[in-house]
Amino acid sequence: MIEIDGLSKRWPGADRASVDGISLTVPEGTSCALIGPSGSGKTTLLRMVNRLVEPSAGTIRIGGEDARAMDATRLRRRIGYVIQDVGLFPHWDVAANIATVPSLLGWDHARIKARVEEVLTLVGLDPGRFAARRPHELSGGERQRVGVARALAGDPPVLLMDEPFGAVDPVQRGRLQEEVLRLLQQLRKTVLLVTHDVAEAVRLGDAVALLRDGRLVQHAAAAEILARPADAFAAEFLGADRMLLRLALFPLSALPRHAAPAPGPALPDGATLRDALARMLETGTTSAGLPGSGSVTLADLLAFAGRG
Numbered sequence: 424m425i426e427i428d429g430l431s432k433r434w435p436g437a438d439r440a441s442v443d444g445i446s447l448t449v450p451e452g453t454s455c456a457l458i459g460p461s462g463s464g465k466t467t468l469l470r471m472v473n474r475l476v477e478p479s480a481g482t483i484r485i486g487g488e489d490a491r492a493m494d495a496t497r498l499r500r501r502i503g504y505v506i507q508d509v510g511l512f513p514h515w516d517v518a519a520n521i522a523t524v525p526s527l528l529g530w531d532h533a534r535i536k537a538r539v540e541e542v543l544t545l546v547g548l549d550p551g552r553f554a555a556r557r558p559h560e561l562s563g564g565e566r567q568r569v570g571v572a573r574a575l576a577g578d579p580p581v582l583l584m585d586e587p588f589g590a591v592d593p594v595q596r597g598r599l600q601e602e603v604l605r606l607l608q609q610l611r612k613t614v615l616l617v618t619h620d621v622a623e624a625v626r627l628g629d630a631v632a633l634l635r636d637g638r639l640v641q642h643a644a645a646a647e648i649l650a651r652p653a654d655a656f657a658a659e660f661l662g663a664d665r666m667l668l669r670l671a672l673f674p675l676s677a678l679p680r681h682a683a684p685a686p687g688p689a690l691p692d693g694a695t696l697r698d699a700l701a702r703m704l705e706t707g708t709t710s711a712g713l714p715g716s717g718s719v720t721l722a723d724l725l726a727f728a729g730r731g
C-alpha cells in the first residue's frame with residue numbers, strides 16, 4: 424500500500440508548488456494511474472515516492488512505514504521503477520541489467536540466474552535468446568520488457584512506472600499494455616503509473632488520479648471518473664470519447680443475454696461492450712452475437728451506458 428498525505432514540492436526559486444498538498448492512497452495490490460496536462464506534477468509526485476525528489480512537506484508511507492524515515496537505498500530496493508527510456512546500462516547484457524537489484528540484495532549466483540530467467544519469461548522474452556544480448560541489440564518494445572523485468576527482479580511489493588510504454592509504436596504498445604496488465608494483476612503489485620494517455624490510464628489503472636497545476640482534481644475508479652468527471656476541466660481532459668473508453672472496461676456479461684442469434688460473426692471470447700458496439704456499427708444492426716450462442720442488444724447497451 425502507498426499512502427500519500429499532504430504531499431508538496433516547491434522547487435527552489437519557483438513561484439508556486441509543483442505538487443501542492445496531494446493526498447492519495449493506493450491500496451495493496453491495486454494500480455493508480457496519474458494523468459494530467461504537461462507540467463501538472465505527475466513525475467515529481469512519482470519521484471517523491473522513491474525519494475529521487477525530496478518533498479517540501481507531507482508524508483509517504485509504503486506498507487505502513489514512513490518512507491522519509493527509511494534508508495533511501497533500502498527503500499528503493501522495495502520499489503521497482505520503470506521509466507520511458509528504460510535506463511539500461513549499455514555495456515551490460517540483459518541478464519546483468521536485470522540482476523542489478525538481486526546482486527545488491529546479496530543473492531547467490533544460482534538464485535540470481537534462476538530469477539533472471541523467471542522474470543524474462545514473465546515479460547514474454549525467451550531467456551535463451553535474450554539474456555546475453557546488449558540493450559542496443561533489442562527493439563524498443565523488447566527494451567521496455569527488459570525494463571519491466573528489471574523492476575520486478577527483486578520482487579518489490581511496489582512498482583512505479585513513468586510513461587513505461589511511451590517510446591513504443593502503437594501496435595506494440597497495445598500488446599505490452601495488455602500483457603503488463605495481466606502480469607501485474609497476477610503478481611498483485613501495488614502500482615503507481617504516470618501516463619499522458621487517458622486510454623492507457625483507464626486500461627491499466629484500477630483508479631485514476633487527475634492532476635492540474637500540482638493539485639488533485641479527481642481520484643476515482645477508472646469507470647467512475649469516465650462516467651462522472653468532477654468538473655469541466657476533467658471532462659475536457661478525459662475527452663469526448665470517454666464513454667467509449669468506459670465501454671471497453673466492461674465484459675459482455677455486463678449485459679443481459681438474449682437467446683436470439685445476431686447477424687454477422689459472433690464476438691470473440693474476452694470481447695468488451697465497446698467491441699459489441701463496434702460490431703453493431705459494422706453490421707448495421709442492433710444486436711451482436713455472443714461467443715457460443717445468443718446476443719446482446721443496442722437497447723441494453725445504451726441503458727447500461729446511461730446508468731453510468
Ligand SMILES: Nc1ncnc2c1ncn2[C@@H]1O[C@H](COP(=O)(O)OP(=O)(O)OP(=O)(O)O)[C@@H](O)[C@H]1O
Nearest residue numbers: 434435441459460461462463464465466467468619
Ligand atoms: N528538477 C527540477 N527543478 C526545477 N523545477 C522542476 C524540476 N523538475 C520539474 N520541475 C517543474 O515542476 C513542474 C512539474 O513537472 P513534472 O515533470 O512533475 O510534470 P509532469 O506532469 O510530469 O509533466 P510531463 O507530463 O510534461 O512529463 C514543472 O513546472 C517543471 O518545470
